[in-house]
Amino acid sequence: MKFDLFTFGESLSVFISTDTDSVLTAHNYERVTAGAEVNVAVALSRLGLKSQFFSRFGQDQLGDVMIKDIAAEGVDVSTVKRVPFFTGAMVRNPGKDAPVETTYLRKGSAASTIEASDIKDEFISDSRWVHTTGITCAISESGAKAVAHTLERAKALGVMSSFDLNLRRKLWSDEAAAKTLNPLANNVEFLIGGESEYEVVFGSKDAKSVLKEANDRGCKIAVMTNGDQPLRYSINGEFGEIIPPKVNAVDPVGSGDAFTGGTIAGLLSGMDPLDALRQGSRSGARVASMFGDWTGLPTGSGGVINEHN
Numbered sequence: 001m002k003f004d005l006f007t008f009g010e011s012l013s014v015f016i017s018t019d020t021d022s023v024l025t026a027h028n029y030e031r032v033t034a035g036a037e038v039n040v041a042v043a044l045s046r047l048g049l050k051s052q053f054f055s056r057f058g059q060d061q062l063g064d065v066m067i068k069d070i071a072a073e074g075v076d077v078s079t080v081k082r083v084p085f086f087t088g089a090m091v092r093n094p095g096k097d098a099p100v101e102t103t104y105l106r107k108g109s110a111a112s113t114i115e116a117s118d119i120k121d122e123f124i125s126d127s128r129w130v131h132t133t134g135i136t137c138a139i140s141e142s143g144a145k146a147v148a149h150t151l152e153r154a155k156a157l158g159v160m161s162s163f164d165l166n167l168r169r170k171l172w173s174d175e176a177a178a179k180t181l182n183p184l185a186n187n188v189e190f191l192i193g194g195e196s197e198y199e200v201v202f203g204s205k206d207a208k209s210v211l212k213e214a215n216d217r218g219c220k221i222a223v224m225t226n227g228d229q230p231l232r233y234s235i236n237g238e239f240g241e242i243i244p245p246k247v248n249a250v251d252p253v254g255s256g257d258a259f260t261g262g263t264i265a266g267l268l269s270g271m272d273p274l275d276a277l278r279q280g281s282r283s284g285a286r287v288a289s290m291f292g293d294w295t296g297l298p299t300g301s302g303g304v305i306n307e308h309n
């Protein structure tokens, strides 16, 4: 097996205002690379596992620098494609004195041209785990088909998979999201969603009943997150809660991906599901306590967080 994780989706250049807490008044910006799926790939890499990330990037400077940033984290990017469309971006304020406001520059982006035929069987069978999200489904119809194809092939090839509902209301309506995401929330090892995401996709936010429904649909570990509030889980019908470590949350963006990455890494290291979820929760809290999607991602080896983190 060449990799521990294969994942794909859109990574974005995120421009964060640095001089004021509003894009309406800012003149200076810091640029970082982020994106739900690549965040998970980096989370596993930091924990000593091997991740492969696929995307389509533009033939532009943002594409060049983002591929370099991702590779610098030890994530394999050897299969990415460069296409004649622009690389996607997001503009935001830091959220220090005001709530985080995001603006996407991604409609018609290079990554939105991802299609099912990009995802070769060997990308899946060369990995122990495949991770996908609802964001790739939201960016284009061909992206949604690529996710459906990947989850189907992972099942056929006997590779464990995860799906994060990751609703992005700026990209599509609740109705469209429910129609596309509901049939995909099936037969994965690990299903992740926030309270309002389950409400849209499953029609209820009652944790016990929706997580049980997810287990009944073949999602062995189903989790409902709720920011820094206790996360609810159901593992093969066993319901419970985990209280996340208390931290001074300065930037919640990316903490959900850190949770997902920390959990997948724990499972791949051989932890039992509950310990893996606890590791994920620790990783998510650490990312929320620092600024940026990757800054607080803990380091470790063999998929296990080092004690000093």
Ligand code: KDG
Pocket (backbone or CB within 6 Å): 010, 012, 034, 035, 036, 037, 039, 090, 135, 168, 253, 254, 255, 256, 257, 293
């Ligand atoms: O989960 C963190 C992501 O929201 C962020 O990195 C940007 O991928 C992103 C998105 O689509 O919002």
